[in-house]
Amino acid sequence: MNSSRLITRRRAIVMGLASAGGLFVAGRHKDLPPTYGNLLRMGDTLTYAAHRTLLPGEALVREYTEKDVTSFPATGTTDPSASEKFPLSSAYRALKSGEFRDWRLSVEGSVARSQTFSLADLKRLPSRTQVTRHTCEEGWTAIGQWTGVPLSLVLNAAGILPTARFVLFHSYDDWIDSIDLLDALHPQTILAYGMNGRDLSIPHGAPVRLRVERQLGYKSMKYLSRIVVTDEFADGGKKGNIENGWAWYTGI
Amino acid sequence: MKPHARWVRISHGIATVSFVALAFTGFVILMAHPRLYWGEVGNDLTPALIELPISRNYQHGGWEKASPFFADAAGPITANRTYEIFNQNGWGRSLHFLAAWWLVLPGAMYLLSGIFGGHFRAHIWPKAKELAPHLVWRDVLDHLRLRIAPATGGPDYGLLQKCAYSFVIFVAAPLMVLTGLAMSPAVTAGFPILLRLFGGYQSARTVHFFTFVALLLFVSAHLVMVIKSGFKRQVRAMTVGE
Numbered sequence: 001m002n003s004s005r006l007i008t009r010r011r012a013i014v015m016g017l018a019s020a021g022g023l024f025v026a027g028r029h030k031d032l033p034p035t036y037g038n039l040l041r042m043g044d045t046l047t048y049a050a051h052r053t054l055l056p057g058e059a060l061v062r063e064y065t066e067k068d069v070t071s072f073p074a075t076g077t078t079d080p081s082a083s084e085k086f087p088l089s090s091a092y093r094a095l096k097s098g099e100f101r102d103w104r105l106s107v108e109g110s111v112a113r114s115q116t117f118s119l120a121d122l123k124r125l126p127s128r129t130q131v132t133r134h135t136c137e138e139g140w141t142a143i144g145q146w147t148g149v150p151l152s153l154v155l156n157a158a159g160i161l162p163t164a165r166f167v168l169f170h171s172y173d174d175w176i177d178s179i180d181l182l183d184a185l186h187p188q189t190i191l192a193y194g195m196n197g198r199d200l201s202i203p204h205g206a207p208v209r210l211r212v213e214r215q216l217g218y219k220s221m222k223y224l225s226r227i228v229v230t231d232e233f234a235d236g237g238k239k240g241n242i243e244n245g246w247a248w249y250t251g252i
Numbered sequence: 253m254k255p256h257a258r259w260v261r262i263s264h265g266i267a268t269v270s271f272v273a274l275a276f277t278g279f280v281i282l283m284a285h286p287r288l289y290w291g292e293v294g295n296d297l298t299p300a301l302i303e304l305p306i307s308r309n310y311q312h313g314g315w316e317k318a319s320p321f322f323a324d325a326a327g328p329i330t331a332n333r334t335y336e337i338f339n340q341n342g343w344g345r346s347l348h349f350l351a352a353w354w355l356v357l358p359g360a361m362y363l364l365s366g367i368f369g370g371h372f373r374a375h376i377w378p379k380a381k382e383l384a385p386h387l388v389w390r391d392v393l394d395h396l397r398l399r400i401a402p403a404t405g406g407p408d409y410g411l412l413q414k415c416a417y418s419f420v421i422f423v424a425a426p427l428m429v430l431t432g433l434a435m436s437p438a439v440t441a442g443f444p445i446l447l448r449l450f451g452g453y454q455s456a457r458t459v460h461f462f463t464f465v466a467l468l469l470f471v472s473a474h475l476v477m478v479i480k481s482g483f484k485r486q487v488r489a490m491t492v493g494e
Binding site: 213245252 | 284285292293318321329330331332333345346349353435436438440442447454457
C-alpha cells in the first residue's frame with residue numbers, strides 16, 4: 001500500500017517535470033507561436049498546445065436565433081478614416097466615400113493562385129449566416145447575427161499550398177494578426193459583410209471583418225485589407241499582438 | 253498531534269503563491285469591466301446586476317449617441333465608445349492563466365493523494381458524530397469568543413476548521429475551475445454543458461467572482477486563526493514541518 005503510493009507520487013513528479021520541459025520545447029516548435037523567452041507567452045503557448053491536443057478540433061460554438069440578438073457596443077477603432085495615425089486612413093476615407101465599391105481584398109502568400117476579391121465577388125460566393133456570442137477580452141459579451149463567406153471557400157479558391165500553416169490578416173486600422181489553419185478552415189470562421197440583417201456598419205468593421213468564433217473578440221479583426229497565407233508563424237511583429245503585450249491565442 | 257505531511261506542505265506553498273497571483277490578476281481583469289450580469293450576455297449597453305466602483309471605468313459614460321439595429325427603436329442598440337478605458341488585461345490575463353496552470357498538476361496530485369491516501373477522510377471531512385448540534389454550537393461559540401486552541405502544528409483539526417477546509421477543497425476550488433472554463437469560447441465549443449450548468453457565460457463570470465469573495469473571506473479567517481493560535485509555530489509547521 002505504502003510503496004504503491006510512493007510510485008504514484010514519483011510518477012506524478014516525472015509527469016510534472018515532463019510538462020514543464022514541454023513548455024520550453026513548445027517555444028521552439030515551428031507550428032507554435034514564439035515566446036521570446038517571455039514567461040507569460042509560454043503560458044499562452046501551453047494553453048494553445050493543451051487546447052489543440054485535448055479539444056475536439058471541429059466543435060462548433062453555440063448558435064442562437066435572431067430573437068437572441070442583443071445590444072452590441074462598438075469599441076477599439078470605430079472609423080479608420082478618423083485618425084491620421086493609421087497610414088491607410090485616407091485610403092479608407094476614399095473607399096468609404098465610394099461605398100466600398102473600390103475595396104479589394106487580396107489573398108496571397110502560400111497559395112496556388114493569388115487573387116483579389118471585391119465586395120461583390122465575396123457576396124457572389126455561397127454565404128453563411130450565424131447568430132453567435134461575441135466574447136470581448138474586457139469581460140463583456142454580446143450576441144449578433146453575422147452574414148459572410150466562409151474563409152475556407154476563399155482560401156480554397158486561391159488554393160492553399162500543402163506547406164501552409166497560418167493565415168495572416170492586415171487591416172485598415174494598421175493591425176496585423178494571424179490564426180492557425182484549424183481556426184481558419186473552421187466552418188464558423190467567416191469573412192462577414194453583414195451584421196443583424198444589414199450591411200456591416202463602419203463602427204463594426206465595414207466593409208468586411210473576420211469572425212473567429214472560438215477565440216476572444218479581438219481576434220475577429222475589423223476593416224480587413226489583405227490576407228496572406230504563411231508557412232511559418234508570423235503575427236505582424238510591431239503591428240501584432242505579441243509585441244504589443246497581448247496573447248496571440250485567445251481560445252482561453 | 254501529527255505533523256503536516258511533506259506533500260501537504262508543498263502543495264500548500266504552491267497554492268499560496270497561485271492564490272495570491274490569481275486574486276491580484278483577477279482583480280485587475282475585473283477592473284477593465286467592473287460590471288456583473290446574469291445569463292449569457294452583458295455589456296455597457298445592457299443593464300448590470302452589480303456595478304463595482306473599482307476603477308475609472310466605473311460608469312464612465314464615454315459613449316456616442318446610441319442607434320438601434322432594427323426598425324424597433326426599443327430593440328437592441330449599438331454605440332461607439334469614446335472613452336479610453338483602463339485595461340491591463342494583456343499581462344493580467346496571461347499571468348492569471350499562468351498562475352492557474354501552476355496549480356493544475358499540484359492540485360491534481362493533492363486531490364489524488366488526499367482521496368487515495370486517506371488524508372481527506374481522516375483529517376478534512378467532518379465525521380457524522382462530530383456534527384451533533386451541541387458540538388457545532390460549542391465550536392461556533394468558541395470561535396465567536398476567539399477562544400482558539402493553541403497550535404499543534406498539524407491535524408487533528410477542529411470542527412469548523414474541517415468544515416472550512418472541506419468547503420474550499422470540495423466546493424470553492426472546483427467551482428472556480430468550472431466557472432473559469434465556462435468563460436472559454438474554445439472549451440465551451442467542445443463542452444457546451446459548462447454553459448448550461450451555470451446558465452451562460454455572464455452567470456459563470458458572476459459565480460466566479462462571488463466564489464473568489466468566499467475564498468477571500470476564508471483566507472482572512474484562516475490568517476486570523478493562524479495568528480491567534482500561535483503564528484510562529486503554525487508557519488514553521490506548514491513550511492519546514494516542525
